[in-house]
Structures are given as structure tokens and as C-alpha cells.
Amino acid sequence: MSIESSVTLRVGHLPSLQQQNLVSVVPEDNVRRAESLMSLHCFSQLPVMPDQFTVIGAVTWESIAAARMAGREDSVTCAMYPAEVVSVDTEMRQVHSVIQRSGFIFVQDEHGVVDGIITLFDANMAVEKLTGPHLLIGEIEWRLRNILDRAYERAAIQHSSPNGRLTLGNIETSFRSRDIWESLGWRVDQQVFVDELRKVREIRNKFAHYESGWPEPLPDEECQRLSGFLDWLRRLNPAG
Structure with a gap:
């Protein structure tokens, strides 16, 4: 992957x-x-x-x-x-x-x-605390895009974004679509999913949109939210 x-x-x-x-x-x-x-x-x-x-x-x-x-x-x-x-x-x-x-x-x-x-200790701690959230966010976005690509195919809907790749904002909007949601076939409340996706997007934006340098390490509760949402995606769509 x-x-x-x-x-x-x-x-x-x-x-x-x-x-x-x-x-x-x-x-x-x-x-x-x-x-x-x-x-x-x-x-x-x-x-x-x-x-x-x-x-x-x-x-x-x-x-x-x-x-x-x-x-x-x-x-x-x-x-x-x-x-x-x-x-x-x-x-x-x-x-x-x-x-x-x-x-x-x-x-x-x-x-x-x-x-x-x-x-060496500093380097290992940096990888754990700074790249950990980035890897979580990366896999979340990767899985969501794959899910939507297949959903658009099933719903026979064309989609595009300015740079050819859906942003998390585009992804959130897509999951609000009734046609897309129904094509997923998930036994999950749409509003609950979209609300959690919005919170993940806000964390992602805070982490990735910085003025200079690497962003500050995320608080533990926000890392747990990312990890929890990723685990949910893996259960909903094991194939990725």
C-alpha cells in the first residue's frame, strides 16, 4: 500500500x-x-x-x-x-x-x-510523535478516496477536483450525497459518519496547514480520534 x-x-x-x-x-x-x-x-x-x-x-x-x-x-x-x-x-x-x-x-x-x-533518542521520538498522526491522516485520506472511487462507479456519477484529486473537504461533501451514501450499502447512520469525518478534517487542517515548520504534536485525544476513525474505516471497508 x-x-x-x-x-x-x-x-x-x-x-x-x-x-x-x-x-x-x-x-x-x-x-x-x-x-x-x-x-x-x-x-x-x-x-x-x-x-x-x-x-x-x-x-x-x-x-x-x-x-x-x-x-x-x-x-x-x-x-x-x-x-x-x-x-x-x-x-x-x-x-x-x-x-x-x-x-x-x-x-x-x-x-x-x-x-x-x-x-538517536530525539530522532526516534520525533518519528513517533510527529509522523504518527501524519501517517494516520494519510491512510484515512487514501482509504476514503478509494471508497469514493468505487462508490462513484457504482452510482455512475462523474466527479472531479481542481487538481485531479479529492481533498478532505471534497470527500466530506461527497459523503453527504444521498446517491453516494446509498451506493455504499453501509448499515451506518450517514449523519454520524459525516460528523466524525468533519472532526477528522478539522484535525487534519490544524496539523497540515501551518505557516512555517512542522506542526506541533497533536494532543492525545486528537490522535485517538484519528486512530478510532481509521479503525472504523478498516472495519467498514476491509479491502481498503
């Missing part, structure tokens, strides 16, 4: 990134300072930055242990691993493999200033 996506999740959309004050060390700092900062802030890594635009590596608990075993722990440059930096505009799917491999990635803003970090 292919579900269309109209929203792209980018690095700058992650809520955790928007709440950060990046802590770093400079190349001249010793390992003890890095350890102290990591311990104080409960961090697992710190960027090594000669200036606010440049990351030359990252100090981690693992890199410090490796440096100690090799007898080279004078400065943080002797106890760091390579680190990657991406822009806030980078799509999350493009950096997922890097985060999976290293556990983190540093982020620079639109002016080139490195001022954030994304960890």
Missing part, C-alpha cells in the same frame, strides 16, 4: 532541537573539563569547536576511554571521534543512517552557526 505524503520532516522541525543551548569545548580544553561538563549536564557527547561555525570532532565517553587506554588524553583533540554537521533544512530521512551509526549529529542554523544536536 502506498500512502501519499505532503509534509517533509526536516531536522529543524524536531521539538528537542528547538529547546537546546549547545554546550561545547574548544580544542585547547583538557579531557577533565570535557568529562566535567558531560557529567554536569548528563550528556553522552560534546562537540569540539574552535569557533561557532566549525565542529572538528566530538568527545564521547567511549572516545575518552579509548584515549586513556592508548595513553593520549592531554587535550580533547586526542580524545575525540569524527562528527558530522547538517543544516536545519536537511530532511530527516537523509541523516537517519548517520544517527543510527554514530548515535548523534550536530546541527547548524540558517546562518551556519552550530547550535544544536540530535541524538
Whole structure:
């Protein structure tokens, strides 16, 4: 099953990134300072930055242990691993493999200033909280369009939309049609269905129509409404 996506999740959309004050060390700092900062802030890594635009590596608990075993722990440059930096505009799917491999990635803003970090935990939470509702909405729209396509065929009614694809508003209007509704053969009250579809459309509009950036995560009750409506559609039309 292919579900269309109209929203792209980018690095700058992650809520955790928007709440950060990046802590770093400079190349001249010793390992003890890095350890102290990591311990104080409960961090697992710190960027090594000669200036606010440049990351030359990252100090981690693992890199410090490796440096100690090799007898080279004078400065943080002797106890760091390579680190990657991406822009806030980078799509999350493009950096997922890097985060999976290293556990983190540093982020620079639109002016080139490195001022954030994304960890594997941050990325996983973003997928769960931000893309979850989008996937629900996508499948709801996909199923409703398929249901209507077959309903229009059975009712022998022509339909069209400006861009060749029904919007949720078009879909809601279609389900209000008596001919379309009767062609479905569902033993469901039409008004109850349309009222619930209207509420889903309002949630969808709030989630997808935003001025900038990724929308805020939906409240739990709205996610439950989307999930409940999708489950209802699956029962009413198991074939999709």
C-alpha cells in the first residue's frame, strides 16, 4: 500500500532541537573539563569547536576511554571521534543512517552557526510523535478516496477536483450525497459518519496547514480520534 505524503520532516522541525543551548569545548580544553561538563549536564557527547561555525570532532565517553587506554588524553583533540554537521533544512530521512551509526549529529542554523544536536533518542521520538498522526491522516485520506472511487462507479456519477484529486473537504461533501451514501450499502447512520469525518478534517487542517515548520504534536485525544476513525474505516471497508 502506498500512502501519499505532503509534509517533509526536516531536522529543524524536531521539538528537542528547538529547546537546546549547545554546550561545547574548544580544542585547547583538557579531557577533565570535557568529562566535567558531560557529567554536569548528563550528556553522552560534546562537540569540539574552535569557533561557532566549525565542529572538528566530538568527545564521547567511549572516545575518552579509548584515549586513556592508548595513553593520549592531554587535550580533547586526542580524545575525540569524527562528527558530522547538517543544516536545519536537511530532511530527516537523509541523516537517519548517520544517527543510527554514530548515535548523534550536530546541527547548524540558517546562518551556519552550530547550535544544536540530535541524538538517536530525539530522532526516534520525533518519528513517533510527529509522523504518527501524519501517517494516520494519510491512510484515512487514501482509504476514503478509494471508497469514493468505487462508490462513484457504482452510482455512475462523474466527479472531479481542481487538481485531479479529492481533498478532505471534497470527500466530506461527497459523503453527504444521498446517491453516494446509498451506493455504499453501509448499515451506518450517514449523519454520524459525516460528523466524525468533519472532526477528522478539522484535525487534519490544524496539523497540515501551518505557516512555517512542522506542526506541533497533536494532543492525545486528537490522535485517538484519528486512530478510532481509521479503525472504523478498516472495519467498514476491509479491502481498503
